Amino acid sequence: MTRLNWGMIGGGEGSQIGPAHRISAGLDGHFHLTAAALDIDPERGKSFAKQLGVAEDRAYGNWQEMLDGEKSRPDRLDLVTIATPNATHYEISRAFLEAGFHVLCEKPLTMTADEAEHIVAIAKEAGKICAVNYGYSGYPLVRQMKAMVTNGDLGNIRLIKAEFAHGFHADAEEADNPRVRWRYDPAQAGTSAVFADAGIHAFHMACFVAGQSPSKLSADFASLVGDRQLEDDAMINIRMDGGALCRLWTSAVAVGRMHGLTLQVFGEKGGLSWQQQHPDQLYWTPLNGRTQVLERGDATLSEQAVRASRIAIGHAEGLPVAFANIYHDLSEVLKASNAGNAPSPLALDYPTAVDGLWSMKAIEAAAKSAKSGGAWVTV
Ligand SMILES: NC(=O)c1ccc[n+]([C@@H]2O[C@H](COP(=O)([O-])OP(=O)(O)OC[C@H]3O[C@@H](n4cnc5c(N)ncnc54)[C@H](O)[C@@H]3O)[C@@H](O)[C@H]2O)c1
Structure with a gap:
C-alpha cells in the first residue's frame, strides 16, 4: 500500500488532541508521520518528533521553518494537520494552503467568519482540500x-x-x-x-x-x-x-x-x-x-x-476510530487525486472549510x- 506523507503542527507531548490524531492517522496505514513542528517550545517539539520516528531534517522547531523546509521538496507532504491553539489556525492554514498543501485543521477553523470566508476562498483558488476536524461525524x-x-x-x-x-x-x-x-x-x-x-x-x-x-x-x-x-x-x-x-x-x-x-x-x-x-x-x-x-x-x-x-460487532470502538474515518476519507480522496481518478462518493463525507x-x-x-x-x- 502506498503511504501518504503526513505533517503535523501542534499536538506535542502532553497535548490533549495530538495523540488522537496520531492514532487515527496511523490506524489504516495510509499516512506516515514524515514532518512535524509539534510544540510551542522548539527543542521539545524536535525531540518529540524524532522520538515518534520523524527524520532529523524534518523535525522542525516551528511551523515557519517547516513550511520553508517542506515547500520545495520532491517528496512533498500530502496532508498537513494543524492541532495548535485556536488563535493560530487562520495564519497557519492560510500559509500552508497558499503554498499548495492540503490541510486538515482542528476546529475552530478561525476566530471570525471573515477569516473563515477567506480560507474557503484560498482553498478553492489553490484547488486544495481544507478539511476541519469535526471528528464526531466520523x-x-x-x-x-x-x-x-x-x-x-x-x-x-x-x-x-x-x-x-x-x-x-x-x-x-x-x-x-x-x-x-x-x-x-x-x-x-x-x-x-x-x-x-x-x-x-x-x-x-x-x-x-x-x-x-x-x-x-x-x-x-x-x-x-x-x-x-x-x-x-x-x-x-x-x-x-x-x-x-x-x-x-x-x-x-x-x-x-x-x-x-x-x-x-x-x-x-x-x-x-x-x-x-x-x-x-x-x-x-x-x-x-x-x-x-x-x-x-x-x-x-x-x-x-x-x-x-x-472492529467486530459487540467490541467497543471509539473516538480514535471516528477520527480515523476522517483520515480514511482524506486518504481515498488524495490517492484518487494523485492517480487522476474520481474518489468514491462514500469518501466525501469529511467536514470541510465550508462547515468551518x-x-x-x-x-x-x-x-x-x-x-x-x-x-x-x-x-
Ligand atoms: N475535534 C475535537 O474534538 C477537539 C478536541 C480537543 C481539542 N480540539 C482542538 O485542538 C486544538 C488543540 O487543543 P488541545 O486541547 O490539544 O491543546 P493543548 O494545549 O493540550 O495542546 C496544544 C499543543 O500545541 C502546541 N503548540 C502551541 N502553539 C504552537 C505553535 N505555534 N506551533 C506548534 N505547536 C504549538 C503546544 O506546545 C501543545 O503541544 C484546539 O484548537 C482545540 O479546539 C479539538
Missing part, C-alpha cells in the same frame, strides 16, 4: 443516521435535539486555573466560550445528519459561575433551511455529565437517538412502531456505516442574539 452510527435521513426513512425532519453539555468548568475555585481561564477571556476565546468550544460539535452534527444549514437562530447565553465574561451555558434555537427546528443545549457546568454529546432527530416517519458515550448503539423508533437498537458492526446497516466500522465557515457564522450570530436578549438573527 462515528459509524452518526453516518448511519445521515444515511437513514438521506434515504428518507424518517420522512421530513421536523425536530433535532442536539446537546454537548459537560460539567468540567463548574468549580468556582478553578477560576484562576490557566487551562480554564483563557476559555472565558474574550481576548483569547473570542465572542463565545462553551458554544464555540463544545456546542459547536453538536451544531455540526445536526447540520451533517439532517443535511440542512442554519437560516436564523435565537440564543440565550448565561454565565453561571463567578464573574466569567463569556457564557458557560447556552440554549440556542435554530431554524434550518430545510424546515427543521434544532434545539441545542451546551454547558460546562452540568456536574455529573461527562462528555455529554447527544443527537436526536425526529421526522414525520420516525425518530433516531444517539449518545457519544455509548457510540455503538443507535436507537430507531419508526412511527407507531417499537424501538429497535441498531448495533455498530451489523453488516445490514448502511454502506456508509459498514465502511466506517473496523458555517460554524463561525453560527457562533457570531449566537453571540449577537444573546447580546440582544435572544432576538432572532439571520445566520
